[in-house]
Amino acid sequence: MSEVILSATDIVKSFSIKSKKIGKREQVQAVSGVSLDVFRGETLGIVGESGCGKSTLARCLVQLLAATSGSVSFNGTVITGLPRRKLRKHRREMQLIFQDPFASLNPRKRVGDIVAEPLRIHGFGDNEKINARVRELFSLVGLDVNGLQRYPHEFSGGQRQRIGIARALALNPQLVVADEPVSALDVSVQAQVLNLLKDLQEKLALTYIFISHDLGVVRHVSTRVGVMYLGELVELGDADSLYDQPLHPYTEALLSVAPELDDGTQSTRKRIVLSGDVPDPSHKPTGCTFHPRCPYATEKCASEKPAFVAISPSRSVACHYPRA
Amino acid sequence: MPEPLLSVENLQVSFETRAGVVRAVDGLTFSVGEKEVVGIVGESGSGKSVSMYSMLGLLRETNVTIEGSVKFQGREILGLGDDQMQSIRGKDIAMVFQDPMTALTPVYSVGWQIAEQIRAHGTENKQQAHARAIELLAEVGIPDPARRVNQFPHEFSGGMRQRVVIAMALSCNPKLLIADEPTTALDVTTQAQILELMGKLQDTYGSSIVLITHDMGVISEMADRIVVMYAGRPAEMGSRVDVIRTPQHPYTWGLMGAVPRLESKKSRLVTIPGNAVSPLDVPEGCAFAPRCDHRMDICSTRPAMRGTEHQDACWLDGVQKVTFRSERHSA
Numbered sequence: 001m002s003e004v005i006l007s008a009t010d011i012v013k014s015f016s017i018k019s020k021k022i023g024k025r026e027q028v029q030a031v032s033g034v035s036l037d038v039f040r041g042e043t044l045g046i047v048g049e050s051g052c053g054k055s056t057l058a059r060c061l062v063q064l065l066a067a068t069s070g071s072v073s074f075n076g077t078v079i080t081g082l083p084r085r086k087l088r089k090h091r092r093e094m095q096l097i098f099q100d101p102f103a104s105l106n107p108r109k110r111v112g113d114i115v116a117e118p119l120r121i122h123g124f125g126d127n128e129k130i131n132a133r134v135r136e137l138f139s140l141v142g143l144d145v146n147g148l149q150r151y152p153h154e155f156s157g158g159q160r161q162r163i164g165i166a167r168a169l170a171l172n173p174q175l176v177v178a179d180e181p182v183s184a185l186d187v188s189v190q191a192q193v194l195n196l197l198k199d200l201q202e203k204l205a206l207t208y209i210f211i212s213h214d215l216g217v218v219r220h221v222s223t224r225v226g227v228m229y230l231g232e233l234v235e236l237g238d239a240d241s242l243y244d245q246p247l248h249p250y251t252e253a254l255l256s257v258a259p260e261l262d263d264g265t266q267s268t269r270k271r272i273v274l275s276g277d278v279p280d281p282s283h284k285p286t287g288c289t290f291h292p293r294c295p296y297a298t299e300k301c302a303s304e305k306p307a308f309v310a311i312s313p314s315r316s317v318a319c320h321y322p323r324a
Numbered sequence: 325m326p327e328p329l330l331s332v333e334n335l336q337v338s339f340e341t342r343a344g345v346v347r348a349v350d351g352l353t354f355s356v357g358e359k360e361v362v363g364i365v366g367e368s369g370s371g372k373s374v375s376m377y378s379m380l381g382l383l384r385e386t387n388v389t390i391e392g393s394v395k396f397q398g399r400e401i402l403g404l405g406d407d408q409m410q411s412i413r414g415k416d417i418a419m420v421f422q423d424p425m426t427a428l429t430p431v432y433s434v435g436w437q438i439a440e441q442i443r444a445h446g447t448e449n450k451q452q453a454h455a456r457a458i459e460l461l462a463e464v465g466i467p468d469p470a471r472r473v474n475q476f477p478h479e480f481s482g483g484m485r486q487r488v489v490i491a492m493a494l495s496c497n498p499k500l501l502i503a504d505e506p507t508t509a510l511d512v513t514t515q516a517q518i519l520e521l522m523g524k525l526q527d528t529y530g531s532s533i534v535l536i537t538h539d540m541g542v543i544s545e546m547a548d549r550i551v552v553m554y555a556g557r558p559a560e561m562g563s564r565v566d567v568i569r570t571p572q573h574p575y576t577w578g579l580m581g582a583v584p585r586l587e588s589k590k591s592r593l594v595t596i597p598g599n600a601v602s603p604l605d606v607p608e609g610c611a612f613a614p615r616c617d618h619r620m621d622i623c624s625t626r627p628a629m630r631g632t633e634h635q636d637a638c639w640l641d642g643v644q645k646v647t648f649r650s651e652r653h654s655a
Contacts, residue, residue, distance in 0.1 A: 049511035156599045186367035186538065186600065191582035191593035198592070213511065216541075220584035220593065243586060257516030259541025260586055261568060273516045277481045 005207050006038040011070035013060050028282040030056040032231040043208040045222030053231040054211045058177045062094045092122050095168035099180035101160035105152040111163050112148030118170045137166040158189035177209045215258045219243050227251045230289040237315035247322040249294050328355035329532050335392035337378045346603045348374040350556040361533045363547030371556035372536045376502050381409045415445040418493035422505035424485035428477040434488045435473035438495055445496045460491040483514035504536045540583050544568050552576050555601050555611035562634030572636035572645050575612045577652055
């Protein structure tokens, strides 16, 4: 395996929220103890349902949020706890693409200026140099350079997402974190953006962390996939083997109910429909957090928390009774 | 063939706007039989929701023109007065909306909201309606319904709220249930619960369902028949097996190729070039022609829906379709 570009150890992020009891506050752990390595040139997919902490984790990894505890190192340097000024030179190497292309672009700025902004902030060069780079970026992401002077509202959702991608790539980052980059787009446009991301990765040797709730999309783009549930990483492994042979019962259930094109003649899939809802993250179940919904849970699962262990070189899982 | 429960004939819905006339639905014809699930699939702006709203008289703005014919149980319902429509809406034809938070009012308990609908259409008194509301909540799988019935929407999770909305829709034993993106706002595991519930209830109640969604996967798992819409027009229509296995329209090919599969190899996704057409400016001929790989001269004339059971609006002939489709498949 190639070198590790980013390594996270035991990341915890808790937020303080208003409690139901008046005047009291309580802690919610959005991410509880996630450790993972991201290898150079790969796409690490992170999948999970809403509220599982996948976006919070991503923000902690790139230091957009300060983790409550745990450390992140990037290219061998520990970047958690660095002062802002020192963080800046690492920041240009880690960029984000956001979910909602309507909310992530300033409606009062011309798109050319939006893409130029990171270049100005990081002192890329004089105006002429910046303009040339912006034009280069526009053609890189497949946008017409004649649109530079226009405003975001004049572009469609897919085009706006391309603008967001151009902005993220402006400083030639090594790592790009894409947080649900195609969820707001229609399927035909979604496919265009996914293909674009793939092409750019090959052309620019990028490393992606790709967050999505869509299992099909994650499978399509990822080298490795991590599955999150209630703030914890429950399974991590090679995309192919994880999808073919899920080890964690949650992964198994998730995959079994993802809607698939199906003409009704060859349904061999066994659907595992989980009962109940995801528990309230401020009152997590004891033991394995998944046990109240798990079809295979035993008493041990309710009392003892399973460790996140490597089962084979490329697969890890947090379960007392892994499947298969 | 017995008379269909719902038959829509050449439905046209247009909006007069400052920028011009928007033809949101242009020539939609389809029917729904007894106990049948018809899925309408298309991307945003393809007219799938507007067509349903217009049928039920939910589009009341003055700039809307609705033409065509919509027959429910043999009776024309397009252009019915408010009073008459009121007696059908919610009773014979019920609707489930995409966002369960906005479909419920936050200021009344869910029991009150369900009971309101029962009393509006039936002869039950308050107590009976309340009791029926509890029964319905139990039926849609809400635990502890006798307690939950007095709670407010914000005390329910998204999936539970959608169950409440479904309970409300079922309260009057509707013959037809229109579900507009009922699971789009929900997570995968919750979506599976709701789809399973809808399937189960369809068996018990024997309602027909029109399911509107943008998700080819959902539609292929639920629908008996599928209508594919593009730019307000039907592109293809047929049984689930026909449409999924042998799609005839290049737009359907694109739509299916663009969905990343769970068991996918790491190939490129097949994309549909360009963006969806602006509804202000739908081409004179085939609406899909500007984005179609197989465009011909004749495509500047609008193709009609052709075929009997499996219909499509495309000028390609049968042999060409088979060839192009298999080329795409192997690509």
